[in-house]
Amino acid sequence: MAFTLYSLLQASLLIVNAVAVLHEERFLRHVGWGSDQGIGGFGEEPGIKAQLTNLIRSIRTVMRGKGTIFSIIMMMIIIVIT
Amino acid sequence: MDPAAPPPKRRGPARLADPRPLFEDTSATGASPGRGFGAPPPSASSASSSSSAAASAAFGPPGAFLAEPVTSLAAAYGSSLASHVEGNLGRWVPVSRLKYYFAVDTVYVGRKLRLLVFPFGHPDWQVRYQQDTPVAPRFDVNAPDLYIPAMAFLTYILLAGLALGTQNRFSPDSLGLVASSALAWLLLEVLSVLLSLYLVTVSTDLTPIDLLAFAGYKYVGMIVGLVAGLLLGRAGYYVALSWCCLSIFVFMIRTLRLKLLSEAAAEGVLGPILGGLNGILMGIF
Numbered sequence: 001m002a003f004t005l006y007s008l009l010q011a012s013l014l015i016v017n018a019v020a021v022l023h024e025e026r027f028l029r030h031v032g033w034g035s036d037q038g039i040g041g042f043g044e045e046p047g048i049k050a051q052l053t054n055l056i057r058s059i060r061t062v063m064r065g066k067g068t069i070f071s072i073i074m075m076m077i078i079i080v081i082t
Numbered sequence: 083m084d085p086a087a088p089p090p091k092r093r094g095p096a097r098l099a100d101p102r103p104l105f106e107d108t109s110a111t112g113a114s115p116g117r118g119f120g121a122p123p124p125s126a127s128s129a130s131s132s133s134s135a136a137a138s139a140a141f142g143p144p145g146a147f148l149a150e151p152v153t154s155l156a157a158a159y160g161s162s163l164a165s166h167v168e169g170n171l172g173r174w175v176p177v178s179r180l181k182y183y184f185a186v187d188t189v190y191v192g193r194k195l196r197l198l199v200f201p202f203g204h205p206d207w208q209v210r211y212q213q214d215t216p217v218a219p220r221f222d223v224n225a226p227d228l229y230i231p232a233m234a235f236l237t238y239i240l241l242a243g244l245a246l247g248t249q250n251r252f253s254p255d256s257l258g259l260v261a262s263s264a265l266a267w268l269l270l271e272v273l274s275v276l277l278s279l280y281l282v283t284v285s286t287d288l289t290p291i292d293l294l295a296f297a298g299y300k301y302v303g304m305i306v307g308l309v310a311g312l313l314l315g316r317a318g319y320y321v322a323l324s325w326c327c328l329s330i331f332v333f334m335i336r337t338l339r340l341k342l343l344s345e346a347a348a349e350g351v352l353g354p355i356l357g358g359l360n361g362i363l364m365g366i367f
Contacts, residue, residue, distance in 0.1 A: 004262045008270060051281045 010078055017071050019056055020063035183228035183291065185218040193223045194230055198302045199326065201333040208340055224337070228291070231298020238301045239264060241308045248312065271297045288341055296334065303330050 063071065197204060210222045219227040242260045246252040272293050279286065303326030311319025 003266050004259070005266045005269070008266045048281050055281075 013071065013074050013078065016059060016063065017075065019059045020067065020071070022056070022060070024057075024060075179289075179291065180228070182216075182218060183226070183295065185220050186227050186229045187220050190219055190223060190227070191230060194219075194227070195302060197223065198230075198299055198333060199306060199329055201329050201336060204336075207336045226292050226295040226337075228295050228298070231295050231301060234301035234305060235264065235268070235298060238305050238308070241305060241312075245308055245312060268294075268297055286341055288338075292341075296337070299333070300330050303327070 207224055209224045210217045216222075216225055219225040219229075239257065239261045242264075243252060243257045246256055246260075272290065275293050275297070276290060279288070303323075306326050307319055307323035310322030314322075
């Protein structure tokens, strides 16, 4: 099966990088998942869509800083070693 | 005499002054930091009988290495390393919390195993609390523990190696591959459950270690399936596997329904998802 811890690390890194690179304006707005498009009001249960939107936004915020450098280094390591 | 040959094991005091080209003769002075593994025995061997000299010839009298300065240096370095690792480990893994999960006894293990394979007919699935902390697994059969998942995980890896061996597909690397693969699936399962719990916003007191314990319980079913497959062939494997899928399904639903404190949990929204995931993962293996 060859599903090792290393492949898990690779896959997670690539997914996180994809979420970080995702351009909100061009793609998520049309689907209605933009983070400033008024999801739910106060006191209501957020729901899955709002949670996902918040998750995407927070991943992007975290990765924009030191996360970028970290992921660049990790990607170079992954690409160089197979 | 050939200078490249190892020295005779038994040497009298007359030999002590003989210059050896390969290494220093340290028998006269006793201990010395320059000794390697093949060093000649210290002077004590010359006084002992032949059998004990032959027995201790390779390593000197038992415990002689403890008197050397190198050993004390190594011991000091080792203890400093251990304390450093322990200090770092205490920051990342809550060690005192882990001890709770290993407080099991034989009766608990027996009852829990019976529950895992046959969860029907158990009347009460509520974990008993004692002043807001869960009771140790030794006193309550419903509490999660880490002993059974850890043992089941290791047993499953060994059994998988055995099963591969009976099919002539075994090699030592394959054992490591199975171990790594199983660990990766376990990690993926725990992470996906954590992600699902976050997305559905249920309020629960399930810690990640609890989820690790519940994810590890399915290995018991997989072991039962593997043993049945080894003993009874293909049909036995599928029958045992489907039975264990069903029992893990029921076990998870009944245990986790009480742990997830929200209406969604009461409806059993998340329970079947987790139970089904467990069943699928068991089937994949």
